[in-house]
Amino acid sequence: MEAPLVVGVDGSEPSMRAVDWAVDEAALRGAELRLVYASLWGRYEGASLAGDLDKPSEEVLAQDIVEAAERRAHGRRTGVKVTTDVQAEEPEYALVRESRTASAVVLGSRGRSGLIEALLGSVSVTVAGHAHCPVIVLRGGHEHRVRPGARRIVLGIGEQPAGTAAVRFAVEEARLHGVPLEAVRAWRCPARDRVDPPVPAGEFSAELSRVLAQGAAPQLHERRAAEELAIALRGVPDDVETHLRTAEGHARGVLLDTSADAGLLVVGARRRDGHRFGLQLGRVAHAVLHHSTCPVAVVPQQS
Template structure:
């Protein structure tokens, strides 16, 4: 059975732009689109969609939300099959469940900084931390860069375990589909101490760390398809800062995430959490095997 690309919709501007991005992605992959509205409330308590429909917001119902999103997707990509569903439960729970049978889950992200971002990004953060498939969160300038059309390289953040990963495979696949280069980036730090046990780099700990980062990048790219243009970068700095900087020229930033248990259940690591809040382009969070 062909798996769909799932979009969480709620009638907001960012969620409608997520529909645009997902429709483009579905067209690239020859996949169907599934639009899901999940809420414990019957009505959408917002103004933007009500304005588009020229009706009081109290009269805008869940079916209007998914109907408007479906029309938008069909207009953007007429050849992509579109299905819809309305679920009476918390969106986090519904979308995590949907992720079990999806190619990817696509989410809009409202707010750009401060308390607004922290509150309105809670669904995205929860789903990205618990999903069973890649989750794409539309960071950056949604109006200008919402589409999945090529607008820059696909950037892969090479993580702590650089063996060929689900994130690396997903990033290479996206680069091939978009016909853009793949840029693999690994951050490294100057060691706190000026000595190392490695005789070849004795007295040169920074060089040793940079070489280790370069080797990690090569290891992550072991299964990259032949013919794909690849750029390899080992950059000194905090991983979050390095990846956020790379995102300014990227069409998509791909990071791997292992589900971690904390005092409040599953959550994302600091680097992934950081890029989800600060990246300048869409971010794909790809679950890795523990």
């Protein structure tokens, strides 16, 4: 059996929708679902739940939350094995540790209040930046956006070689869900490349001067982007429908535009060897985690 899918739960509706998404994914993969609540006791209010029990109120609340999440998972998919765990630890540390033995970590994007929402956003970014497995953050506030495989899988291709972990993950997701994989490579033509080249008087013919003035730099940049796409997707199995697309603009903007009608947006995050904090998310990954309108998978890969 595949390594378990881990879901960070906190009792909020976004985290419960993450349970829905993850239990569907676990059923497709034939994997176990592991529901984890992690917090330092006393962070949230909940004294009334403790009653006369000889337990910290937060621990009572945590047990209620994971039991509710377990019931929800069983109610959606009866054939998936579900385990639960409550850990008295900061959630980002607990979930990064869980990622060592997980096939993926799934998180909601918002918490139970304004403060907790900010904290959960921080947890999502921290876990995505340091995990040892893919981290899927359930961006998008509508129920239909939470279903895995609802639409095509979009893969953002950066300056990375063929066969990266992000490519492999996206290909497998497309295969599991039976949807097309759209690989996107953004490109830009630096302003200096668009400046008309100087043409000394009388040195070139009028026709040659016109061609030079038009400039070939944009076409060269687009062609290079297309070649990088082809290299990155080389070796994708024939049973996965694949579409390659180049788009002019900043990678952040291009990928956010594609997220509007995607089922999952996949981006890679490079691990810097020797850095004690592991992954460091770049601007593109930060942007899509905060602003994507569909779920985002951040996949770690070695530099």
